Amino acid sequence: MKIAVYPGSFDPITLGHLDIIERTSKIFDKVIVLVAINHNKRAIFTTEEKIEMIKKVTSKLQNVCVEASSDLVSKFAKNANANVIIRGLRNFNDYQDEISLFQFNRSIAPNIDTFALFPSANNLFLSSSSIKELVLFDASIKGYVPEEIEEFIRETIKNRINK
Ligand code: ADP
Numbered sequence: 001m002k003i004a005v006y007p008g009s010f011d012p013i014t015l016g017h018l019d020i021i022e023r024t025s026k027i028f029d030k031v032i033v034l035v036a037i038n039h040n041k042r043a044i045f046t047t048e049e050k051i052e053m054i055k056k057v058t059s060k061l062q063n064v065c066v067e068a069s070s071d072l073v074s075k076f077a078k079n080a081n082a083n084v085i086i087r088g089l090r091n092f093n094d095y096q097d098e099i100s101l102f103q104f105n106r107s108i109a110p111n112i113d114t115f116a117l118f119p120s121a122n123n124l125f126l127s128s129s130s131i132k133e134l135v136l137f138d139a140s141i142k143g144y145v146p147e148e149i150e151e152f153i154r155e156t157i158k159n160r161i162n163k
Helices: 015-025 046-055 071-079 092-108 127-136 147-161
Strands: 003-008 032-036 064-069 082-087 113-117
Touching: 003 015, 003 071, 015 032, 015 082, 015 113, 032 046, 032 071, 046 147, 064 147, 071 082, 071 092, 082 092, 092 113, 127 147
Parallel strands: 003 032, 003 082, 032 064, 082 113
Antiparallel strands: none
16 A cells, blocks of 8 residues: 655645645555644644644545644654655745755655655645735635635634734
């Protein structure tokens, strides 16, 4: 069974993330979306909210599940018997980060490879932080986040940022 782990902050999940999850789920037997808990990174959404949002928008994908961990991603992947770590590659900045992350993960778990996917055209410039910016400037986030969680994302960001 080929298992992929797709780690990230997902603060919040965007249509860019979802596109990567959907495409990955067609290739692997099982995809674990991993909400990486990083105590040094300030998040807007709680881990429970992130999990709930991801579960909601992936509920139709039978082979996708969601977990959270504060462990190293490669350690988590090893314990989950995963073969591959999935990353999205939007631009040169992502590339620079990902290549060192790849070497780091490989040194910990040599048998786990990293696959990078390019975003679909609509999502090339989409990031979780751009969602926060749009909400703060009262701009629409329609078309950038899954419709069923759009309202929750907007209200939560509005209520929590700068407070
Ligand atoms: P960000 O990098 O926006 O803070 P995450 O840490 O949640 O987001 O990202 C998890 C993974 O998803 C990373 O590999 C990142 O490059 C990828 N990713 C983020 N946004 C997109 C997008 N719009 N299209 C494709 N991949 C993306």
